[in-house]
Amino acid sequence: MALQLYELVGTDADRPFSPFCWRTRMALAHKGLQATSIPWRFTEKDAILQHKSEKVPVLLDGERAVSDSWTIANYLEDTYPDRPSLFGGAGGRAMGRMLNWWGDTVVLAGMFPFIVADIHGHLRPADQVYFRESREARFKKTLEEVSAGRDQGVAGFRKSLDPMRLTLKTQPFLGGDQPNYADYIVFGPFQWARAISEFQLLAPDDPVYAWRERLLDAFDGMARKSAGYAV
């Protein structure tokens, strides 16, 4: 069995920065699975289209291709049931579905305006054109205009993390005493930001900051060792 993972990168192949790919990368580590990284860039559509996907992550497990980070997490849980569980049972898998949407709509979408211009700065010229056009069409503003208000906007973003912050008062991880996929759901976006932006999303005295530190240390510091800024 040879696992391979298509991971989004920009100018630097050692700086994977997709929030979704990081969820998968952490899930693989949790399962104790090694996967060879295949660096992939926004405009390399054909490379993954052969695996019937338009987005990364795409996981190749022998002859099989699995795409979408949530689908991959479920695939890993079902295919490697004897390895540490990502969900901690059926209840965790069901509730994880909602935490995944919370991670997408509150955490990922919440921080995106703050870091979108910084992403652009880490892309190759051809990818920059694609990225600017597609994202400016979405925001109906230039990338620079989108990011301009981030010093004011960050307070609202931090406040939106309250459900997580309050949880961390009584347990070190969203998954309980140890991290599980609930943590990787939220960590993915933070690692995305860390990889390409120096913007301070979290105050150092925030329990969420301490939680992020614990996940940067996880798996022998795997995420911390990956290229990124000290945020």
Next chain:
Amino acid sequence: MALQLYELVGTDADRPFSPFCWRTRMALAHKGLQATSIPWRFTEKDAILQHKSEKVPVLLDGERAVSDSWTIANYLEDTYPDRPSLFGGAGGRAMGRMLNWWGDTVVLAGMFPFIVADIHGHLRPADQVYFRESREARFKKTLEEVSAGRDQGVAGFRKSLDPMRLTLKTQPFLGGDQPNYADYIVFGPFQWARAISEFQLLAPDDPVYAWRERLLDAFDGMARKSAGYAV
């Protein structure tokens, strides 16, 4: 084993309306446990102080008194492990802790301004004085001023339910194919509102509305049969 539950009521003893008591009431039904209701009102502090609590719910299980809805859910799960699980495993219990905070800070706190004046209308005079003074001090406005903007504010509240709404696209309950404590966490606040307010928190074509209908039907229509408005 005789179970008894202190439940918040107002003028009408058959209209229990605490969101936290409803979480517990649904959890008891999920476990197939009967509990005698002890109607309790805001100013009857002494009745529960004897059980070392200042708030309801308080569950009496023989000689034992357990307070706080989250603590009670964990107590029921641990004390009655052979009955249907509230969390579906250790992962669900850990993630449920975060969903409980989401339920408190987003759902419950989100709808509170819209229904606070209607709560007042369902209280006895002595409780009205207590309720108005304590809640107006918290909001720094009159109850009527707090509720005045609800027709405009409800759009933002509905939007905040997106993580739940998106989850319901692929599963009928937050707990998966069947409801579990994740659902009761969020249903409690909705049943609180339904018991005392005619305000339309949800549009009829909202998947969250359909989900609420399913929970009103659960346990032989237990929540629907309790006094409330058609919302």
